[in-house]
Amino acid sequence: MSESHQPDLVETSKDAFIDILSKLNDSQFHSFDSFVRSALEEYHGQVHGQHGHGHEHENEDEVEMETEEQTGEFQPVSDIKMMRLGRIIKDLRARVPISAEAPEEKTMIPKSKEFADYSDENTVHVDGFLFTEDDVDELCDKGQLSRNYCLDCRSRKVAPLNFISHSASVLQLQFLYQVVLADKVKDKVIVDVGSRLGAVLYSGHLFTRARKLIGVEINTWFSKLQQDMVNKYKMGDRIQIINKDIQLVPELLSKQADVVIMNNVFQFFNELGVQQQIWKFIRSETIKKPGLLLVTLPSLQEQLKEAGLSAAKLMKGWVKEVKLDYEGGWFHDDLNEDEIDEIKQVHLYKVL
Structure with missing residues (x-):
């Protein structure tokens, strides 16, 4: 099709798409929505895969999969059960360090883009199950923990520390x-x-x-x-x-x-x-x-x-x-x- 006909095709396609949507009930819409999203992801993968090459190939970063609704x-x-969990947390705090790491446990910073700026010097392990953000603030106020570290010893040049937890938080568990x-x-x-x-x-x-x-x-x-x-x-x-x-x-x-x-x-x-x-x-x-x-x-x-x-x-x-x-x-x-x-x-x- 020539370039001059493209706008007409786009408008016609939009009209047809809206017409399809108007005919679907709620359950059919969710199924169709999943299909359309998957189809678009697959198409984008093919387009990006073709760019600069003479053939199509799978974009491995795109995951096309079946889904269902929650x-x-x-x-x-009950409040009683939350209080009981609180007692368990208090007990654990008395038994493990703030980092909740086992004696002689060795952890490593992943070598990936997400953790590119993380290092042993600027990363702190604080267990998310044992300590909420408010708890961390309180520990900082008491001087038991810091949110920053010095970039140049004895100067005021500081940067935020990275916090890592190896446990799910109470909110996540709820x-x-x-x-x-x-x-x-x-x-x-x-x-x-x-x-x-x-x-x-x-x-x-x-x-x-x-x-x-x-x-x-x-x-x-x-x-x-x-x-x-x-x-x-x-x-x-x-x-x-x-x-x-x-x-x-x-x-x-x-x-x-x-x-x-x-x-x-x-x-x-x-x-x-x-x-x-x-x-x-x-x-x-x-x-x-x-x-x-x-x-x-x-x-x-x-x-x-x-x-x-x-x-x-x-x-x-x-x-x-x-x-x-x-x-x-x-x-x-x-x-x-x-x-x-x-x-x-x-x-x-x-x-x-």
């Missing part, structure tokens, strides 16, 4: 159990890969009626800490701690689990080659159980990309994403922008 009703949590999983875990088995302090397990025991919560933790010190807390707060009826590498207990993923939770579990603790090996293992085992739910913080797409893997290739035929409503007014107090960004780290997927 379902389920909000599950309230969103996870009260909204994302809501009525999906009654009598089900939840497996937390890299359970660390046990935040996912304790909150799951308090907030849900899951039949069993299994924490898999490779670090012996953390495993013992979790077991001590489980014993002290009498949660052994439904919580089990396994001190092993997840790759040594494949049956947990392929047979026992109904829900698998992974909070950025490998990126700061393993070299890229090991991360890639574990992710491929997780895919190979979880794909054996269609309907299994995967919860990741942050998104699975982001974690795979950070591990140097093609999210498009690995997720194809494995999972579909469940679109979550982050701004549904779920809690009594309106969430501010930072808090909404916080819960947006939580993502849900279903094995095909």
